[in-house]
Amino acid sequence: MTRVAAIDCGTNTIRLLVADLLPGPDGAPALAPLARENEIVRLGQGVDRTGRLDEQALARTLAVVDDYAERLRGLGAQRLRFVATSATRDAENRAVFVDGVRERLGVEPEVVSGEEEARLSFSGALSAAHGAQETTRLVVDLGGGSTELVLGTSAPTAAYSMDTGSVRVTERYLADGVTPAAEAVARAHVRDLLEVAGRSVPVERATELVGLAGTITTITAHALGLSDFDPEALDGARLSVEDTLASCEAVLHSTPAERESWGYLRPGRRDVIAAGALVWSEVVAHAVERTAALGAPLTTTTTSLHDILDGIALSLAVRA
Known part of the structure; x- marks a missing residue:
């Protein structure tokens, strides 16, 4: 059994899921959730107008990442994937955010394309069709x-x-x-x-x-x-x-x-x-x-x- 953790950092909300991977009835992997958390941080505040991540929004978001890092240590997740979406895609100073996440979690946050975001959303929805x-x-x-x-x-x-x-x-x-x-x-x-x-x-x-x-x-x-x-x-x-x-x-x-x-x-x-x-x-x-x-x-x-x-x-x- 493998314990995994997923973090989704969007324009308005950052969310955490910790779950055990189990074999599903059809042989495909299934999730047994242990923790599901979310915080509204508004990382994308002003990005549409300025093209940059706001300093206060960055501070709010990275403070939650600190909390999630502590939570992950307590739950013993073996694999972690951090995905950042629209606001980070559009921000010219996204490297500041990426560096901050890497320092706190030890993983490289993935700034995924809109198409990859869509594929992951479909996979998640289908898991409980x-x-x-x-x-x-x-x-x-x-x-x-x-x-x-x-x-x-x-x-x-x-x-x-x-x-x-x-x-x-x-x-x-x-x-x-x-x-x-x-x-x-x-x-x-x-x-x-x-x-x-x-x-x-x-x-x-x-x-x-x-x-x-x-x-x-x-x-x-x-x-x-x-x-x-x-x-x-x-x-x-x-x-x-x-x-x-x-x-x-x-x-x-x-x-x-x-x-x-x-x-x-x-x-x-x-x-x-x-x-x-x-x-x-x-x-x-x-x-x-x-x-x-x-x-x-x-x-x-x-x-x-x-x-x-x-x-x-x-x-x-x-x-x-």
């Missing part, structure tokens, strides 16, 4: 700085990473609030990117739409009327497209007091959740439109709590 194995899934990993679209059944057949997400859209379009004009421009931005993505990912072939990450779990929790974050209720939750879009609309136009009252919405996500809801609503509407053109429109969305973090951990099964 809630539908039939032959389903052609469109897996959407909606992050702070990028949104990955990946299509496949047992493995990815097409993938594309869009430079948009909850933090990027907030900073670029909604920093002063969700006005009709700002919303219209933001929606046009996402629609343009989806059109480009469609040249690489044939969305119309999807028979299931699976959403990953914090924005989508928040939308799902809102639609289900949850009072707090409930993993059992959220993982594998299936919503009608109508309910999904209605919750997106409600969250997009929610008040600060409403957002503060939602126990499933962490403080560090409150200021960017409106933008996340906008992006998810456009992705869902786009997928429905494209599949309807072939006569089989998607009617539901599925939420998975298994995502890129699980994919990173599983990738260690084939590493020496």
